[in-house]
Amino acid sequence: MTRLHVTACVAGVLALCGCRRSEPVARTQPPSALSAPSAPAPVARGVRDCGTEKSAHGQGVNLPGRECFWEAYREGQPAQLSITVHTIEGDPVRYDLIVKSKAAIDVRYESHDRFGAPGKTRFVCRDLHANKTEGRVTLTLRDCDGASIEIVIP
Secondary structure, eight states: OOHHHHHHHHHHHHHHHHHTTTTOOOOOOOOOOOOOOOOOOOTTTEEEEEEEEEEETTTTTOOOHHHHHHHHHTTTTTEEEEEEEOTTOOOOOOOEEEEEOOOOOEEEEEETTTTTEEEEEEEEEEEEEEEEEETEEEEEEEEEEEEEEEEEEO
């Protein structure tokens, strides 16, 4: 390419990119809001119901529910917990966690994150850890679907 072609290309790109706007380049308009998550899975007979949690930015955490789920896992007893957390923008992400056995935790993940990948996914995880610090319980699921996927629920 000659110098004239490069100059013409740069001028064309600048014209198309909008040197006309007064807004900063980094400013974006969020996509339209998505619907709220569907209802949590019903608790099956014989499964310990550890409740639900709807937390936003660390507020509303169901500490007894998380401890109930952790204890059920350690005992190898069936249990269920539904946790909905919100992204920094306020979009809901729900985890339905079901202890099937000490080696199988069913995770149903539903995201309505406008800036991430919305959708539904299901994993089976083989390991669960609970980290208790400063009145919080962070759940970490590992070895999900036989891969090195790790799911951390703050």
